[in-house]
Amino acid sequence: MHLRSLLAAAAAASVLLALSGCGLVGGVAAAQSAGTPDRLPVGASAELGPDDGFIPVGESVALTDDVPAVTQLDSRLRDALQRAAEAAAASDVRFTLVDGWRSARYQQYLFDQAVAQYGSVDEAARWVKQPDQSKHVLGEAVDIATADAMDWLNRFGGEFGLCQIYANEAWHFELAADDTGTCPPQLTDGSAG
Template sequence: MTRIPASARTARTTRRGVRGLIAVALIAGVVAVIAAAVLVHQAPTSSSRSSFTTPSLSSPSSPAPPSRIPPGGATVFDGSIPAVAKLDPELRKALREAAAAAATDNGVELRVTSGWRSTEHQNRLLREAVEKYGSESEAARWVATVETSPHVAGDAVDIGGSGATAWLSGHGAAYGLCQIYRNEPWHYELRADAADRGCPRMYADPTQDPRMRRQR
């Protein structure tokens, strides 16, 4: 029997050890790749996560009232917005004539921040006002009931911007547009004889308006 030198036996053993380590490393790598693939397959996508944690703004459970106007307001010429389109025709006509004059006069734009309101919208505003001011009597200084609100009837409009309300304060009567409440410089209604007689005396707030006492 031929004796294998000790150095050769050591080298052979070393090679077997290296090959064994390489095999173990390869197996570990394969296992890691498979585990990663399983995790990726099982992990929810960002869209699926958001569907559980972030409600959609357009969710049918909380739709925006059809009478709500987009942020920034709408022009009085925008007939595609119900809050403008469903205003009393004579009020809408007066607003458009005034808006054209204001734009020509000194570039003032009359933007509607609230016009016709649905009953749902008005009820929501009233509930929010009661919560904000702490009582129905205090809320009544700012928001009317569905039965008494001129907004629900399409007879009132709120105009945004200090420049616009200042222009209407000085020129609105010529178009029959009058501020009705002293505490609401944005709220205007049509008074057809205002061009000849001027606007009627303002109420301090809606609680002083006899119309607001009906069906309360």
């Protein structure tokens, strides 16, 4: 989970509307109302770098990029994403990530910022997990950058084992599908599991 991903999803809301043909889906409505800052506070980028898995706001990385946010992903997740990306390319959908693996230090920073923003540990936990609970720190989660890729993964990702885990985070995917390609029911938010 990632705070800046909220803004990326909010910016993608109009694309999701066009793709879905209906209203806002997943976490986009929550993202629009969350009031999340569009960048890390001053000084954060000086403290965090590529070795932490940090990807600057407004940038994304490809699955083939040689950066820790990608190279430190669990190999099973990376392989599933690559297979899905190859299949999605046939529909002119390209996968990029705004987040992948994160250091515990980076995750703690994000959690602390969420507590400051939302005013409590409980509310922050809806959006950001503490390092010892984060799948990003284990390299077992990614945040997808674009609405078309989120939509594609929600429709076809289960075939590759990839599932949206939290209803309030349309961008967050993990390996979670069963052997038949069925994803588990989405959790309301990060505090639910």
